[in-house]
Amino acid sequence: MRSKIAGIGYYVPEKVVTNDDLSKVMDTTDEWIQERTGIQQRRYGKKHQETTTTMAAAAARIACERAGIQPEDIDFIVFATLSPDYYFPGCGVLLQRELGITQREAGALDIRNQCSGFVYALSIADQFVRTGTYKNVLVVGSEMHSMGLDFSTRGRNVTVIFGDGAGAAIVQPSDDPNRGILATKLHSDGTYAEKLAFINPGAHGGYHFNKMGEATDFGFPPEDTYGEIFITPRMIETGQYYPNMEGQFVFKLAVQKFPEVIHEALKEAGLQASDINMLIPHQANLRISQFVQKILGLRDDQVWNNIQRYGNTTAASVPIALCEAWEAGKIKEGDLVCLAAFGSGFTWGSALIRW
Secondary structure (H helix, E strand, O other), X not given: OEEEEEEEEEEOOOEEEEHHHHOOOOOOOHHHHHHHHOOOEEEEOOOOOOOHHHHHHHHHHHHHHHHOOOHHHOOEEEEEOOOOOXXXXXXXXXXXXXXXXXXXXXXXXXXOOHHHHHHHHHHHHHHHHHOOOOOOEXXXXXXXXXXXXXOOHHHHHHHOOEOOXXXXXXXXXXXXOOOEEEEEEEEEOOOOHHHEEXXXXXXXXXXXXXXXXXXXXXXXXXXXXXXOOOOOHHHHHHOOOOOEEOHHHHHHHHHHHHHHHHHHHHHHHOOOHHHOOEEEEOOOOHHHHHHHHHHXXXXXXXXXXXXXXXXXXXXXXXXXXXXXXXXXXXXXXXOEEEEEEEEOOOEEEEEEEEO
């Protein structure tokens, strides 16, 4: 038995934030942002109205309708995000509640694999369906970045990149051996985790970590103190409660791992890069996508990029792009579709799908 994506959907907020809009609150320009990332604009959710969960629900309802099922038919939820509504509980149960299906008491799994979250989540769903454990698995990637970014010149290198949005898919069994998810490949390497991280606040108890993962104690609280300070004045003063990224390091590693994990999936399926009809890369940086496209020898019409319009929506970027490409008629039945992502951790993965 194989699994297949039976329905997909996505949601992005109405509010469009251009590069010029950001230049009003930080020292940046449209030219500077586009030259480095390819991004022209992004979407931000409505404060106090939209959340990671509400956006996920909007995308999930569309995916359910296209799969020909009702939300109450969902057997299991796999929710990928780095920007959950709460520190805990995770968004999986909140999504269950938002969809009005708590009476089903279906399981919900939250995963924290950042930019590669949807690919990881899809692989998990694939295993559940292949083994006959579940028949309708809802896979979601959703992010509300705009609530946790540093809108000052200090934070511009990170802030200009990210946007809000959600994508969802229903994964079901398929008895067609030539259709469905052919292979998924997942990898990680935590050696340089702090080079792209959101470190504070955290359970490490008031430490600052440099980009090599070395801890610097600010002198509080004492080691034998119970109930250690979760967020300190020093963190606020230095902006340590915002995400940080060493861009050049991330770029170099991404352009190495993207092609590797794509070729790995192709090899398992007995296929080559030339067989790919559509590549859906995680929308981290347009320059990364273009570099990977060149390595694989793909034409422009074989790669879907939408980072220009939405920025980097982390776990949501792959399902949003996948859904857009399908809606645009760029993915047809029988096409070979490749999903690939790389992100914080570092984690990366690929999925090969015969549509």
